Amino acid sequence: MSKEAEIRAAIEAAFDIQELEIINESARHAGHAGDDGSGESHFALRLRATELAALGRVARHRAVHRALGPELVASIHALSLDLG
Known part of the structure; x- marks a missing residue:
């Protein structure tokens, strides 16, 4: 399973989603620090999720990281979050 699919599955399992977009930006960082050559x-x-609406910025980020789990988070060099 691709990391994008793993991210999607974890987020869909954890939240009542109103909007979800996952963009693989790895190609833009080819050759840079953290690029492991996997393309992921x-x-x-x-x-945008119901559970995140009442939380502050840091709490929203923590909730997403918790949903993804430490192994998946550690396997990604950079994860930009727009949780507005």
């Missing part, structure tokens, strides 16, 4: 090192996540 840099992601941007745009998420």
Whole structure:
């Protein structure tokens, strides 16, 4: 399973999603630090979910990281979060 699919599955299992967009930005970072050559090192996540609406910025980020789990988070070099 691709990392993008893993991210999607984890987020869908954890949240009542109103909007979800996952963008693999790895190609834009080819050859840079953190590029492991897999093509799955840099992601941007745009998420709107009921559970996040009442939380502050840091709490929203923590909730997403918790949903993804430490192993998946550690396997991604960069994860940009838009949780507005």
